Amino acid sequence: xxxxxxxxxxxxxxxxxxxxxxxxxxxxxxxxxxxxxxxxxxxxxxxxxxxxxxxxxxxxxxxxxxxxxxxxxxxxxxxxxxxxxxxxxxxxxxxxxxxxxxxxxxxxxxxxxxxxxxxxxxxxxxxxxxxxxxxxxxxxxxxxxxxxxxxxxxxxxxxxxxxxxxxxxxxxxxxxxxxxxxxxxxxxxxxxxxxxxxxxxxxxxxxxxxxxxxxxxxxxxxxxxxxxxxxxxxxxxxxxxxxxxxxxxxxxxxxxxxxxxxxxxxxxxxxxxxxxxxxxxxxxxxxxxxxxxxxxxxxxxxxxx
Amino acid sequence: xxxxxxxxxxxxxxxxxxxxxxxxxxxxxxxxxxxxxxxxxxxxxxxxxxxxxxxxxxxxxxxxxxxxxxxxxxxxxxxxxxxxxxxxxxxxxxxxxxxxxxxxxxxxxxxxxxxxxxxxxxxxxxxxxxxxxxxxxxxxxxxxxxxxxxxxxxxxxxxxxxxxxxxxxxxxxxxxxxxxxxxxxxxxxxxxxxxxxxxxxxxxxxxxxxxxxxxxxxxxxxxxxxxxxxxxxxxxxxxxxx
Numbered sequence: 054x055x056x057x058x059x060x061x062x063x064x065x066x067x068x069x070x071x072x073x074x075x076x077x078x079x080x081x082x083x084x085x086x087x088x089x090x091x092x093x094x095x096x097x098x099x100x101x102x103x104x105x106x107x108x109x110x111x112x113x114x115x116x117x118x119x120x121x122x123x124x125x126x127x128x129x130x131x132x133x134x135x136x137x138x139x140x141x142x143x144x145x146x147x148x149x150x151x152x153x154x155x156x157x158x159x160x161x162x163x164x165x166x167x168x169x170x171x172x173x174x175x176x177x178x179x180x181x182x183x184x185x186x187x188x189x190x191x192x193x194x195x196x197x198x199x200x201x202x203x204x205x206x207x208x209x210x211x212x213x214x215x216x217x218x219x220x221x222x223x224x225x226x227x228x229x230x231x232x233x234x235x236x237x238x239x240x241x242x243x244x245x246x247x248x249x250x251x252x253x254x255x256x257x258x259x260x261x262x263x264x265x266x267x268x269x270x271x272x273x274x275x276x277x278x279x280x281x282x283x284x285x286x287x288x289x290x291x292x293x294x295x296x297x298x299x300x301x302x303x304x305x306x307x308x309x310x311x312x313x314x315x316x317x318x319x320x321x322x323x324x325x326x327x328x329x330x331x332x333x334x335x336x337x338x339x340x341x342x343x344x345x346x347x348x349x350x351x352x353x354x355x356x357x358x
Numbered sequence: 359x360x361x362x363x364x365x366x367x368x369x370x371x372x373x374x375x376x377x378x379x380x381x382x383x384x385x386x387x388x389x390x391x392x393x394x395x396x397x398x399x400x401x402x403x404x405x406x407x408x409x410x411x412x413x414x415x416x417x418x419x420x421x422x423x424x425x426x427x428x429x430x431x432x433x434x435x436x437x438x439x440x441x442x443x444x445x446x447x448x449x450x451x452x453x454x455x456x457x458x459x460x461x462x463x464x465x466x467x468x469x470x471x472x473x474x475x476x477x478x479x480x481x482x483x484x485x486x487x488x489x490x491x492x493x494x495x496x497x498x499x500x501x502x503x504x505x506x507x508x509x510x511x512x513x514x515x516x517x518x519x520x521x522x523x524x525x526x527x528x529x530x531x532x533x534x535x536x537x538x539x540x541x542x543x544x545x546x547x548x549x550x551x552x553x554x555x556x557x558x559x560x561x562x563x564x565x566x567x568x569x570x571x572x573x574x575x576x577x578x579x580x581x582x583x584x585x586x587x588x589x590x591x592x593x594x595x596x597x598x599x600x
Contacts, residue, residue, distance in 0.1 A: 339431040355451035
């Protein structure tokens with residue numbers, strides 16, 4: 054692997070070398086490395102670009118890394134990745150996409166990830182998006198995540214986009230059966246003229262299905278963000294969605310939480326708070342000896358930690 | 359150490375000028391000074407003027423002989439002024455450890471950071487990684503605020519009503535914390551307080567009322583007068599009721 058590839062892997066998957074366990078590295082639309090284990094198989098799709106990741110029932114304490122790197126200016130990469138997580142499995146899946154754009158043409162990666170989570174299975178899914186490069190072309194990432202969680206299954210999804218992505222539309226849809234749980238933690242920071250749109254829809258179909266969808270974001274420069282989060286309570290269930298955004302400069306945030314209760318015992322809550330950094334927070338940190346700029350950085354770093 | 363020279367602070371209320379502080383002259387050289395007086399008397403405003411949060415309308419502030427009137431909050435903090443807020447601020451995401459480290463100015467060992475929390479009667483392991491958010495009670499936040507000031511260890515530490523919002527049990531510990539600080543600290547402590555037990559351990563008491571220094575002296579000099587005045591106020595009130 055060359056230096057640029059290693060650097061991007063570190064940014065999107067915290068990897069310092071080729072990961073342990075199962076992995077699949079996609080570089081400029083082609084396979085750059087793959088490893089499978091006794092319990093985790095990765096198979097290339099034949100009808101369209103992408104892979105199937107099949108995790109055997111009962112697989113415990115294993116991880117799968119599937120980072121994507123795009124460094125060829127002008128490339129539009131589309132990929133379909135399907136995850137089949139067997140019953141009672143307990144695994145960590147780390148995805149992520151880094152775009153390094155060195156040219157003047159737009160560079161784009163659209164990843165469509167579908168999760169089929171078996172009964173009582175537990176998945177932690179970590180996804181990071183990152184863009185860089187001196188080129189004037191746009192860095193565009195449009196991830197779609199579709200999640201089906203079977204009875205008493207559990208998924209925690211941490212999705213982060215902190216830097217360098219000019220335009221993103223992030224769609225996440227989930228359907229939960231009896232006793233299933235979905236926790237989503239989203240962190241976004243946009244700069245300059247960037248645009249980030251997030252659309253969550255969670256259907257709580259089963260008895261005791263639970264979801265918590267929390268987004269924290271910072272909009273700097275002239276960037277714009279849209280946050281749509283819809284929770285449908287179709288049974289006796291519990292859903293909570295929260296959008297917390299900090300505005301800076303001329304940033305713009307539009308938060309639209311939506312609750313759709315179709316059952317008497319559906320308990321749904323939404324919260325949204327948008328505003329600039331509170332003056333008293335800055336003052337407090339300045340009384341500890343920080344400059345206004347240092348105080349601002351500490352507050353933002355803590356908020357998006 | 360600290361000198362306020364002819365400090366005035368005026369605000370406009372209903373298009374009328376109102377004096378919050380009126381020609382306050384004060385020298386603080388002792389190690390433990392309590393500022394007391396009725397609500398609305400200007401105590402918190404004075405503390406904020408010393409910390410640089412409010413700019414006085416006129417007057418001068420000298421700190422160790424240097425004129426700091428025009429210095430920013432940050433510059434004053436770095437010269438050795440600490441200020442514990444009456445109402446501590448909450449931060450989503452920042453932890454108790456983050457703030458103790460920022461207060462100290464460099465990353466502390468976990469043991470040392472925990473030591474500051476233990477000083478204010480908090481069980482360190484339960485709190486050190488907690489976020490400074492709405493899950494903490496007012497009393498817990500006040501104690502963390504005090505721990506931050508101890509961690510800074512500056513020449514002048516100002517506390518704005520540290521006892522407010524702290525339960526009776528914790529209050530006894532708080533008195534102990536200040537008695538301890540009084541022994542150890544290498545500078546001055548200035549506490550805004552209404553509590554007799556805090557006034558009792560002060561070297562000097564300043565009574566600030568209606569924006570003016572009404573009394574200044576040792577507790578033997580000031581306290582009898584103070585309690586006599588409040589007894590009078592009470593009897594006047596009683597007369598009205600009866």
